[in-house]
Amino acid sequence: MLKIPTRTETIYKFKAKGGKIVAVAPYHYPKALFRAFNILPVEVWGPPKLNTLESKAHIQTYVCSVVHSILAFYLQGNLEVCDFILIPHTCDSLQGLGSIFLDFIKPKQKVLTFYTPRERRRIDISFLSKEIEKLYNQLCEFTGEKPDFEELHRHIDIEEKANKMLKKLLNERQYLDIDDFNFYSILRTKEFLPAEEFIEIANDVYLMYKTDKPISKTPVIVSGLLPEPMEIFTIINEKNGFVAGDDLAITGRRLYPPSEGSNPFVRLAKSIIFSPPEPSRGDSVEARLKNLLEIAKRTNSKGVIFYIVTFCEQEYFYISHLRKGLRENGIKSILIDTDINQELSQQAITRLEVFLETLQ
Numbered sequence: 001m002l003k004i005p006t007r008t009e010t011i012y013k014f015k016a017k018g019g020k021i022v023a024v025a026p027y028h029y030p031k032a033l034f035r036a037f038n039i040l041p042v043e044v045w046g047p048p049k050l051n052t053l054e055s056k057a058h059i060q061t062y063v064c065s066v067v068h069s070i071l072a073f074y075l076q077g078n079l080e081v082c083d084f085i086l087i088p089h090t091c092d093s094l095q096g097l098g099s100i101f102l103d104f105i106k107p108k109q110k111v112l113t114f115y116t117p118r119e120r121r122r123i124d125i126s127f128l129s130k131e132i133e134k135l136y137n138q139l140c141e142f143t144g145e146k147p148d149f150e151e152l153h154r155h156i157d158i159e160e161k162a163n164k165m166l167k168k169l170l171n172e173r174q175y176l177d178i179d180d181f182n183f184y185s186i187l188r189t190k191e192f193l194p195a196e197e198f199i200e201i202a203n204d205v206y207l208m209y210k211t212d213k214p215i216s217k218t219p220v221i222v223s224g225l226l227p228e229p230m231e232i233f234t235i236i237n238e239k240n241g242f243v244a245g246d247d248l249a250i251t252g253r254r255l256y257p258p259s260e261g262s263n264p265f266v267r268l269a270k271s272i273i274f275s276p277p278e279p280s281r282g283d284s285v286e287a288r289l290k291n292l293l294e295i296a297k298r299t300n301s302k303g304v305i306f307y308i309v310t311f312c313e314q315e316y317f318y319i320s321h322l323r324k325g326l327r328e329n330g331i332k333s334i335l336i337d338t339d340i341n342q343e344l345s346q347q348a349i350t351r352l353e354v355f356l357e358t359l360q
């Protein structure tokens with residue numbers, strides 16, 4: 001098994017070489033832009049299994065556990081090492097978190113926000129390019145650096161290579177003889193590793209686990225924000241299944257297509273705009289259903305597990321429509337609600353096990 005670097009090791013290694021760190025809330029943002037300023041984005045998806053007592057003084061209890069964890073994590077002093085905090089407007093809850101940081105907590109770190117438009121028109125590309133350029137100008141002001149277009153393009157190219165590697169691993173998952181827990185632990189290093197290091201690790205994994213025959217287990221698709229608690233993978237594998245299709249925000253929804261053009265801000269904007277359909281971009285039910293059916297066909301999956309963080313309204317809006325559409329196309333589905341700070345309930349485990357049995 002490969003040795004996977006931890007977030008903490010990566011942060012201190014990067015800082016030791018004179019770099020800075022930006023803590024990033026979920027989930028779309030122009031990674032290459034930060035790297036051009038020698039700032040390493042380290043994503044904060046919680047973390048899970050946290051005591052979130054501190055966050056309850058600032059946020060209502062009906063806000064999702066991801067947002068509670070991010071705030072509690074900060075309030076417990078765990079983001080001291082970071083120089084910046086970026087909060088994209090992924091959902092109303094994260095927008096609210098951005099306001100709490102900017103207007104009430106006022107941390108020592110610079111807090112940046114980032115708005116992603118909800119459509120895919122030319123005007124949306126133009127809007128997002130300007131939003132990215134605004135971030136660029138803020139970073140110039142805060143760091144005193146001014147990377148030129150050549151430097152920006154260089155980092156965009158490296159990030160695109162890392163995205164290509166992620167896509168290769170996901171698309172060829174059926175030919176990689178590794179269990180889901182370890183597979184996703186490796187994929188998730190993309191949340192904090194510099195792209196160059198992720199490419200190297202992903203390439204080693206591919207060479208180490210690639211086989212000629214497809215895995216002879218039952219393929220399923222997992223959809224949602226993030227696979228927390230990660231024990232879902234153990235349950236799937238123990239029931240002779242494996243995750244062949246990915247519609248997760250941490251991975252499959254961020255398969256950004258490669259971009260072209262002379263303006264780096266437009267390149268970055270187009271990559272995000274043309275990423276796979278998903279809830280935070282307000283894509284239609286039809287577009288999401290089509291995408292799920294294509295994944296199901298490509299991976300020969302007959303079931304979708306919606307692994308949804310409780311109170312994540314934007315995910316729930318789609319679920320009943322998607323499940324109906326999948327059913328009409330012969331694909332079974334199950335909805336499992338999760339709290340990233342709690343273990344999976346025995347009831348959820350049993351439902352998941354029964355669902356997997358029905359697919360065999």
Ligand code: SF4
Pocket residue numbers: 026064065066067090091092093094225309311312313314315
């Ligand atoms: S789980 Fe949903 S509501 Fe919570 S931060 Fe993510 S997108 Fe927003």
